[in-house]
Amino acid sequence: xxxxxxxxxxxxxxxxSLQSHAALNVAVASNFKLLALxxxxxxxxxxxxxxxxxxxxxxxxxxxxLRGAPFDLFLSADQxxxxxxxxxxKTTQPDFIYAQGRLVFWQPNALSNPTIDDFMAxxxxxxxxxxxxxxxxIAAQQSxxxxxxxxSLEYIQGNNINQAYQFVESKNVVAGLVSxxxxxxxxxxxxxxxxxxxxxxxIQSGIVLNDKKLKEANLFRDFLLSKEVQQQIKxxxxx
Amino acid sequence: MLSAGDYQAxxxxxxxxxxxxxxxxxxxxxxxxxxxxxxxxxxxxxxSLVALPLVLPPTVLxxxxxxxxxxxxFLGEWWLSFNDTSLAFSFTGLVIASVIYSLPFVVQPLxxxxxxxxxxxxxxxxxLGYGKYERLYKIIFPMLLPSFIIAxxxxxxxxxxxxxxxxxxxxxxxxxxxxxxxxxxxxxxxLQYSAxxxxxxxxxxxxxxxxxxxxxxxxxxxxRVLNA
Numbered sequence: 287x288x289x290x291x292x293x294x295x296x297x298x299x300x301x302x303s304l305q306s307h308a309a310l311n312v313a314v315a316s317n318f319k320l321l322a323l324x325x326x327x328x329x330x331x332x333x334x335x336x337x338x339x340x341x342x343x344x345x346x347x348x349x350x351x352l353r354g355a356p357f358d359l360f361l362s363a364d365q366x367x368x369x370x371x372x373x374x375x376k377t378t379q380p381d382f383i384y385a386q387g388r389l390v391f392w393q394p395n396a397l398s399n400p401t402i403d404d405f406m407a408x409x410x411x412x413x414x415x416x417x418x419x420x421x422x423x424i425a426a427q428q429s430x431x432x433x434x435x436x437x438s439l440e441y442i443q444g445n446n447i448n449q450a451y452q453f454v455e456s457k458n459v460v461a462g463l464v465s466x467x468x469x470x471x472x473x474x475x476x477x478x479x480x481x482x483x484x485x486x487x488x489i490q491s492g493i494v495l496n497d498k499k500l501k502e503a504n505l506f507r508d509f510l511l512s513k514e515v516q517q518q519i520k521x522x523x524x525x
Numbered sequence: 526m527l528s529a530g531d532y533q534a535x536x537x538x539x540x541x542x543x544x545x546x547x548x549x550x551x552x553x554x555x556x557x558x559x560x561x562x563x564x565x566x567x568x569x570x571x572x573s574l575v576a577l578p579l580v581l582p583p584t585v586l587x588x589x590x591x592x593x594x595x596x597x598x599f600l601g602e603w604w605l606s607f608n609d610t611s612l613a614f615s616f617t618g619l620v621i622a623s624v625i626y627s628l629p630f631v632v633q634p635l636x637x638x639x640x641x642x643x644x645x646x647x648x649x650x651x652x653l654g655y656g657k658y659e660r661l662y663k664i665i666f667p668m669l670l671p672s673f674i675i676a677x678x679x680x681x682x683x684x685x686x687x688x689x690x691x692x693x694x695x696x697x698x699x700x701x702x703x704x705x706x707x708x709x710x711x712x713x714x715x716l717q718y719s720a721x722x723x724x725x726x727x728x729x730x731x732x733x734x735x736x737x738x739x740x741x742x743x744x745x746x747x748x749r750v751l752n753a
Contacts, residue, residue: 345714416697419715442614442696457595458613
């Protein structure tokens with residue numbers, strides 16, 4: 287029995303040590319994943335530092351970090367989870383804003399871009415991200431409450447904003463409040479930019495987590511906040 | 526303690542598992558019988574299709590169902606011809622998914638029981654003049670009752686434990702598709718840990734008791750057979 291146990295432990299330690307130590311591990315909220323992959327590649331090309339992008343919902347990543355996941359940098363989809371990590375003393379590094387998201391009302395079967403009047407007149411089912419925890423879902427609920435529409439629609443909730451997007455794209459729901467970045471990236475048509483005054487700003491904040499790779503992590507942060515990369519982020523549907 | 530939403534999810538989960546088990550207990554026995562007895566060349570193919578949910582990630586099934594349920598495709602289009610809302614994000618959609626997803630858990634115990642069923646019983650009963658259906662109700666069913674109970678219980682328990690498929694085609698609608706495992710995930714994601722603890726414990730306690738009852742039943746039966 288003990289022999290088996292030691293063999294199993296041996297295999298596991300072997301697997302763990304196989305993991306690359308040199309690479310920078312970046313945890314990215316799922317709405318920013320594709321852009322992060324692209325930016326990570328540019329960063330690797332420029333500085334010869336490998337970047338591993340892990341993506342999940344902000345809440346999931348937060349919990350993984352809280353329980354010791356080996357991430358060096360966290361790019362959240364909100365400010366709240368970054369603040370929570372600081373409150374839990376998971377990092378003493380300063381946080382930074384790397385993007386601000388935009389919400390769109392997307393109705394692919396519309397004949398042209400919907401207007402605010404079209405949005406106000408919309409009835410039936412609407413795909414949104416989960417307003418209990420997903421940042422884009424919270425913004426969606428705030429926008430619908432701001433326009434007094436919250437009570438009048440039925441909601442199909444995605445676990446994150448990309449799933450809400452997928453519900454509409456697969457035609458299972460006629461319309462949704464999704465991210466501007468997603469409709470731009472997929473060249474979709476017939477959407478309305480939701481006025482930013484309708485909800486709290488979709489601040490996407492990031493923070494360096496690991497003191498051991500502080501230099502590389504800070505280098506990545508500076509690269510992310512550089513003029514060119516910020517320009518690219520803006521062109522992809524962020525403010 | 527538990528919120529109204531929690532109770533709603535518990536009720537919905539039990540409703541889904543019961544209905545799924547009922548449907549499976551109608552579909553699975555003939556299918557298992559055919560798999561146990563048939564010698565045709567397509568049997569391995571059908572057998573594999575039934576077993577697929579055991580090995581495929583639930584996300585694969587969820588992904589394909591979401592496409593199939595879309596009004597752009599045959600199944601979704603056909604459904605919409607006599608319904609107002611799409612199959613995705615509906616209770617009916619979850620039942621269809623659960624039947625597919627839990628099928629092997631019901632078919633396999635039955636199939637194995639049918640394979641090991643001693644043919645002489647059937648032959649003797651035939652010589653006694655029992656018809657096809659009489660043999661089914663008077664011989665096969667009473668003899669294999671434990672296997673039916675185990676098959677049903679496994680199907681039920683597995684449906685309660687379903688998560689990945691529902692996450693993909695459910696849309697998280699309270700009272701319609703927000704089952705226990707999804708609500709639990711919701712609680713964890715929104716950092717409501719005490720609510721998550723309660724639901725997790727209920728699921729753990731329920732699943733453990735159900736399995737203990739099934740395996741205890743099996744053990745007793747085994748002893749009875751050995752003593753006989």
